[in-house]
Amino acid sequence: MVQIAWLGKKSPFCGNVSYGLSTTEALRERGHQTHFIHFDNPRNPVGQRTSLLANDPDVSLPYLVKSQVYTIPSPRALRELRDSLARLKPDVVHASLTLSPLDFRLPDLCQQLGLPLVATFHPPFDAGLRNLTAGTQQLSYQLYAPALARYDRVIVFSKLQADILERLGVPRERLAVIPNGIDTHYWKPAADGETSSVLRQVKQRLGESRVFLYMGRIATEKNVEALLRAWRLVSPEGCRLVIVGDGPQRMVLQNTYDTPDVLWWGYEENENIRVALQQCAEVFVLPSLVEGLSLALLEAMASGTACVATDAGADGEVLDEGAGIVMSTQGVTTQLRTLLPVLRDQPVLNGELGRRARQRVLERYTLSRNIDAIEMLYADLLEQTPMAA
Known part of the structure; x- marks a missing residue:
C-alpha cells in the first residue's frame, strides 16, 4: 500500500477535476491511502488553520x-501545504498541476521534506502551431519545462506531448506516457430496452430529433463557434445540436x-445525466x-457514440485507423460543412x-490500465528512493 498526497482540484468542474477524482477513487479501491489536498478555502480567516489531522483524507x-x-x-498556501505534508508524511506527492504558482515551488518543497514528487501535466497543445491559440499554449510549455525537469516523474498523455517537453529540456527518463483512462463499466452504451429514470428524463428533454453533441468548456480554444457556424450553414433536417457546458463564450x-x-x-454537474x-x-x-x-472524447467513445474531433493534442491519435473521423484544426467549419450531411444521411x-x-x-x-501504469510508476520511484518509503 502506498500513501499518496494528491494535490489537485475539486472545483470548478473541468478535465483536471475529473482526472483527480476518478484516479484517487480508483487508487483507494486498490488499497492505497490518498489525502486530497486542494484549493477550497477562499474565506479562511487569518489565524484559522487548515485541517492537518493525519487521518483526514x-x-x-x-x-x-x-x-x-x-x-x-x-x-499562506505554501506554508499550509508544507505543514500538511510534514504532518501527513506521505510516501509520494502527486500533483495534478493546476496552473498555479505553487507548481513551480513544489520541487524545492518536496526536496526539503525528502518526498518523491510526481506531476501530471494537463495543458492542451497543438504541436503544429497552426493557430494563435496553439502558440499561446506552446508558451505555457516553455514556461513550465524548467520546473518539470526538477520533478521526479512527469506524466503526460501521449508520446507527442512527451516529445515536446523533451525538446524543451525535460529529461526523457523523467517522462511517463500514461493516457487518460475511462471506467468502461460506467461509460457504456445504453442496454437494449433500458428505461432508467435518468435516461427517460434526458430523452424527454432532448425530444425526438437525432442528437449531435458537444460537451465541454465553451471557450476560444474549444472552437465551438466553428461547429455552430457549420450547423447553421447545413441545418441537418431531423437533427439537433446539443451544447453541454459553460464558459466565457x-x-x-x-x-x-x-x-x-x-x-x-x-x-451539467450530475454525472449520471452526462452519461445519459x-x-x-x-x-x-x-x-x-x-x-x-480529452476525457469527454473518451467518454463519448466508451458510450458507443460516433466521434468527430480535430487532431489537436492526442485526440487525433485516439481516433486514428478508423476509430472516428479526424479533422485538421484549420478550416474546421469548412470540414464540418462537408461532414455533417454525410453523418446525417x-x-x-x-x-x-x-x-x-x-x-x-x-x-x-480503460481506467484499470491507467491505474496499473500509475502503480508501476510509484513502485519504480519508491524503489529508487527508499528513504521516502
Whole structure:
C-alpha cells in the first residue's frame, strides 16, 4: 500500500477535476491511502488553520482566484501545504498541476521534506502551431519545462506531448506516457430496452430529433463557434445540436446561435445525466484548436457514440485507423460543412464508428490500465528512493 498526497482540484468542474477524482477513487479501491489536498478555502480567516489531522483524507488550501484554467493561491498556501505534508508524511506527492504558482515551488518543497514528487501535466497543445491559440499554449510549455525537469516523474498523455517537453529540456527518463483512462463499466452504451429514470428524463428533454453533441468548456480554444457556424450553414433536417457546458463564450454564442435546432443545455454537474446524454447522442463533435487528451472524447467513445474531433493534442491519435473521423484544426467549419450531411444521411456508418470507438477505448484507454501504469510508476520511484518509503 502506498500513501499518496494528491494535490489537485475539486472545483470548478473541468478535465483536471475529473482526472483527480476518478484516479484517487480508483487508487483507494486498490488499497492505497490518498489525502486530497486542494484549493477550497477562499474565506479562511487569518489565524484559522487548515485541517492537518493525519487521518483526514482531505486538506483544503486558501486561494485568491480559482477558475477552470488556473489558480492563484493565497500567500499562506505554501506554508499550509508544507505543514500538511510534514504532518501527513506521505510516501509520494502527486500533483495534478493546476496552473498555479505553487507548481513551480513544489520541487524545492518536496526536496526539503525528502518526498518523491510526481506531476501530471494537463495543458492542451497543438504541436503544429497552426493557430494563435496553439502558440499561446506552446508558451505555457516553455514556461513550465524548467520546473518539470526538477520533478521526479512527469506524466503526460501521449508520446507527442512527451516529445515536446523533451525538446524543451525535460529529461526523457523523467517522462511517463500514461493516457487518460475511462471506467468502461460506467461509460457504456445504453442496454437494449433500458428505461432508467435518468435516461427517460434526458430523452424527454432532448425530444425526438437525432442528437449531435458537444460537451465541454465553451471557450476560444474549444472552437465551438466553428461547429455552430457549420450547423447553421447545413441545418441537418431531423437533427439537433446539443451544447453541454459553460464558459466565457457561452452567452455571446448562445445569443448568436439560439435556434430551435440548437439546444443550450448548460453546465451539467450530475454525472449520471452526462452519461445519459452520451448514450442518447448519435454523433459527438469536438472542434478544439488545442487539446491534451480529452476525457469527454473518451467518454463519448466508451458510450458507443460516433466521434468527430480535430487532431489537436492526442485526440487525433485516439481516433486514428478508423476509430472516428479526424479533422485538421484549420478550416474546421469548412470540414464540418462537408461532414455533417454525410453523418446525417449515414446512420449505419455512425453505428459502425460508435462500435469501433468503444473497441478502441477497451483496447487502450480503460481506467484499470491507467491505474496499473500509475502503480508501476510509484513502485519504480519508491524503489529508487527508499528513504521516502
